[in-house]
Amino acid sequence: MSIVVVGSVAYDTVETPREKRERQLGGSASFFSIATLGRSTVRCVGVVGDDFLQDDLDLLAAHGADVSGIKRVAGKSFHWSGRYHDDMIERDTLATELGVFADFQPEIPADWKTSEYLFLANIHPSLQSHVLDEMHEPRLVALDTMNLWIETTPDELKAILARVDVLLVNDSEARLLTGKRSLAHAAAAIREMGPQRVIVKKGEHGALYFGADSVLAVPAIILDDVIDPTGAGDCFAGGFMGSLAKAGADRTSGDEVFRQAMLDGTVTASFCPEGFNVEGLLKIDEAAYEARMATLKSMMVP
Amino acid sequence: MSIVVVGSVAYDTVETPREKRERQLGGSASFFSIATLGRSTVRCVGVVGDDFLQDDLDLLAAHGADVSGIKRVAGKSFHWSGRYHDDMIERDTLATELGVFADFQPEIPADWKTSEYLFLANIHPSLQSHVLDEMHEPRLVALDTMNLWIETTPDELKAILARVDVLLVNDSEARLLTGKRSLAHAAAAIREMGPQRVIVKKGEHGALYFGADSVLAVPAIILDDVIDPTGAGDCFAGGFMGSLAKAGADRTSGDEVFRQAMLDGTVTASFCPEGFNVEGLLKIDEAAYEARMATLKSMMVP
Numbered sequence: 001m002s003i004v005v006v007g008s009v010a011y012d013t014v015e016t017p018r019e020k021r022e023r024q025l026g027g028s029a030s031f032f033s034i035a036t037l038g039r040s041t042v043r044c045v046g047v048v049g050d051d052f053l054q055d056d057l058d059l060l061a062a063h064g065a066d067v068s069g070i071k072r073v074a075g076k077s078f079h080w081s082g083r084y085h086d087d088m089i090e091r092d093t094l095a096t097e098l099g100v101f102a103d104f105q106p107e108i109p110a111d112w113k114t115s116e117y118l119f120l121a122n123i124h125p126s127l128q129s130h131v132l133d134e135m136h137e138p139r140l141v142a143l144d145t146m147n148l149w150i151e152t153t154p155d156e157l158k159a160i161l162a163r164v165d166v167l168l169v170n171d172s173e174a175r176l177l178t179g180k181r182s183l184a185h186a187a188a189a190i191r192e193m194g195p196q197r198v199i200v201k202k203g204e205h206g207a208l209y210f211g212a213d214s215v216l217a218v219p220a221i222i223l224d225d226v227i228d229p230t231g232a233g234d235c236f237a238g239g240f241m242g243s244l245a246k247a248g249a250d251r252t253s254g255d256e257v258f259r260q261a262m263l264d265g266t267v268t269a270s271f272c273p274e275g276f277n278v279e280g281l282l283k284i285d286e287a288a289y290e291a292r293m294a295t296l297k298s299m300m301v302p
Numbered sequence: 303m304s305i306v307v308v309g310s311v312a313y314d315t316v317e318t319p320r321e322k323r324e325r326q327l328g329g330s331a332s333f334f335s336i337a338t339l340g341r342s343t344v345r346c347v348g349v350v351g352d353d354f355l356q357d358d359l360d361l362l363a364a365h366g367a368d369v370s371g372i373k374r375v376a377g378k379s380f381h382w383s384g385r386y387h388d389d390m391i392e393r394d395t396l397a398t399e400l401g402v403f404a405d406f407q408p409e410i411p412a413d414w415k416t417s418e419y420l421f422l423a424n425i426h427p428s429l430q431s432h433v434l435d436e437m438h439e440p441r442l443v444a445l446d447t448m449n450l451w452i453e454t455t456p457d458e459l460k461a462i463l464a465r466v467d468v469l470l471v472n473d474s475e476a477r478l479l480t481g482k483r484s485l486a487h488a489a490a491a492i493r494e495m496g497p498q499r500v501i502v503k504k505g506e507h508g509a510l511y512f513g514a515d516s517v518l519a520v521p522a523i524i525l526d527d528v529i530d531p532t533g534a535g536d537c538f539a540g541g542f543m544g545s546l547a548k549a550g551a552d553r554t555s556g557d558e559v560f561r562q563a564m565l566d567g568t569v570t571a572s573f574c575p576e577g578f579n580v581e582g583l584l585k586i587d588e589a590a591y592e593a594r595m596a597t598l599k600s601m602m603v604p
Binding site: 039087109158170181182183184185202205206207214215216217218219222223224225263296297298299300301302 | 387389390444468477483484485486487504507508510516519520521524525526528559565598599600601602603604
C-alpha cells in the first residue's frame with residue numbers, strides 16, 4: 001500500500017514564550033510523512049527552492065518518505081514565521097513567504113498514479129482537484145483545508161469536496177464552511193457536500209469522527225509540557241492515513257477501522273508538541289507509542 | 303442517603319441572539335437540586351427575598367428538593383442578568399444584584415447535619431468553611447468555586463480546599479488556581495491542596511476526571527440546538543453527586559463509581575442547554591436519559 005501526499009515542504013520560524021527557532025523543517029507534507037511512522041510507503045509531492053537543505057530531504061527519506069516527487073526549483077523555499085502566545089494555542093503569523101510555493105503545480109510521477117491512498121494537504125482547492133484528476137482511482141482520498149480557501153475560493157473547494165471521502169478540518173472551519181453552529185449539523189452538511197467521513201480537530205480538546213454509522217470523540221492526551229504545537233494537525237493526518245493504509249481500508253470500510261485510525265492519529269499527534277517542529281515526532285519509538293495508546297484508551301473507557 | 307447543597311437560589315435574566323427571558327428560576331442550588339433527578343434526597347440551603355415566587359419553591363419541591371432550608375427574608379432575591387454571544391458560549395454579565403444573598407449566612411437545620419453528602423456550590427469560601435464546620439462528618443464533600451474567589455480570597459479558598467474530597471472547576475479556573483498551564487500538572491497541584499478527585503469542566507468539550515488511579519475524558523454530547531447554557535455546570539454537579547449518593551460512594555471508593563458519576567453528570571448536563579434555565583432539565587425522562595447515555599458511551603468506546 002502507498003500514500004501520495006501533496007502539500008508544503010517548508011521552513012518554519014517559530015517563537016514561543018521560551019525560545020525561538022529559525023528556519024526549521026516544516027510544512028504539511030513533511031509532518032504528514034514522518035507521522036505515517038513507516039506504516040505505508042509515503043510518496044511526497046511538493047516543491048522547494050534552491051535554499052532547501054539536502055539534509056532535510058534526507059531526513060524525510062530516512063523516515064520512509066519517497067522524496068523524488070519534491071521538485072527543486074530556483075528561488076526561495078516556502079517560509080512561515082509565527083509567534084505563540086502564553087497559552088501555546090493562540091498564535092500570530094508574522095510572515096508567510098510563499099517563495100517557489102506560489103507557483104506550485106503539483107506533478108504526480110507516472111508510477112505513483114496508481115497509489116491506493118491520497119492525502120490532499122491544505123493547498124489551493126484547484127490544485128487539489130488537479131492532483132485528483134491525475135490519480136487512477138485511489139481507494140481513499142482525504143483532504144485538509146483552511147478558512148482562507150473556505151472564504152476566498154468556496155466554489156473550487158466545493159468542487160473538490162464532492163470528490164473526496166474524508167474531510168479533516170478544525171471546529172471553527174467546520175462551522176465556517178457550513179454556517180452551522182452545532183457540530184452535528186455541520187458534519188451532516190459536510191456529508192451532503194461529499195465526504196462521508198468528517199473529522200473535526202479540536203487541538204487540546206481532541207477530535208471528533210463523524211462516520212457512516214457512528215460518532216467517536218477522542219480526547220487529546222494530556223501533555224506535561226507543550227514546546228511547539230506547529231504541525232500537530234498534519235501529524236494527526238499522517239497517523240490517521242498510515243493506520244488506514246496499513247489496515248487496507250477503503251471508502252466502503254466500516255467505521256471500526258476509521259475509529260482505530262482516529263486513535264492512531266491522536267497518539268501520533270500527541271508527540272508533536274513535545275518538541276520543536278518535527279523533533280517531537282522523531283522521539284517516537286514502539287514502547288512510547290504503545291504506552292501512550294494504553295493511556296488514551298484508559299481515558300476513554302466509559 | 304441525602305445531599306445537602308448550599309448555594310444560590312436566584313432569578314436569571316438571560317438574553318440570547320434569538321430571545322430574552324426575564325427573571326426565571328436560576329441559581330446553583332436550583333439547577334443542582336433538579337439535576338439530582340430524585341436519585342437522592344436533596345436538602346437545599348439558601349436565601350430568597352420577599353419577591354421570590356412560591357411557585358418556584360414549589361417547583362423545586364416537586365422535583366424532590368427539601369426547600370425548608372431556604373430562608374425567606376425581607377429584600378430582593380439574587381438577580382443575575384447576562385447576554386450570550388452568537389457562539390452561545392461567551393457571555394457578558396449585564397448585572398449582578400446580590401440582594402439578600404449579600405448577607406447570606408447559611409444555617410443548616412439540625413437534623414440535616416448528619417447528611418452523608420455535601421455540595422458546596424460557588425459561594426464565598428469562608429461560608430463554605432462555615433457550612434462544613436456545621437456538618438457531622440459527611441462521607442463525601444464536593445466544592446465548586448470561581449475565578450473571583452481564586453483571585454480575591456485565595457487563603458480562605460485554600461483553607462476549605464484542604465478539607466474537601468472533590469473539586470469541580472473549569473479549565474481556566476484550574477490553571478488560575480495553580481498557575482500551571484498543563485492540566486495534568488494543575489490536577490496534581492490541586493490534589494496537593496486537598497481534593498483527591500479533580501473534575502475539570504470544559505463546556506462543549508466535555509469534562510476530565512483526575513482520580514485516585516485514573517484519568518477519564520468524557521466528551522460532551524453533541525447537541526442539535528443550544529437554547530441557553532446557563533446552569534449546565536451546576537446540572538453536571540447535580541447529576542454527578544446524585545449518582546454518587548445513589549451508589550453509596552464515599553471518599554475511599556475506587557475510581558469506577560466516580561467514572562460512572564462523570565457519565566451521569568454529563569448526560570444530565572446535556573439536557574440543560576436545550577431549554578431556557580431549568581426548562582431543559584424538566585424534559586428529562588427515563589427513556590430520553592437512557593438513550594443519551596447510550597449515545598455517550600458509543601462516542602467513547604475506543
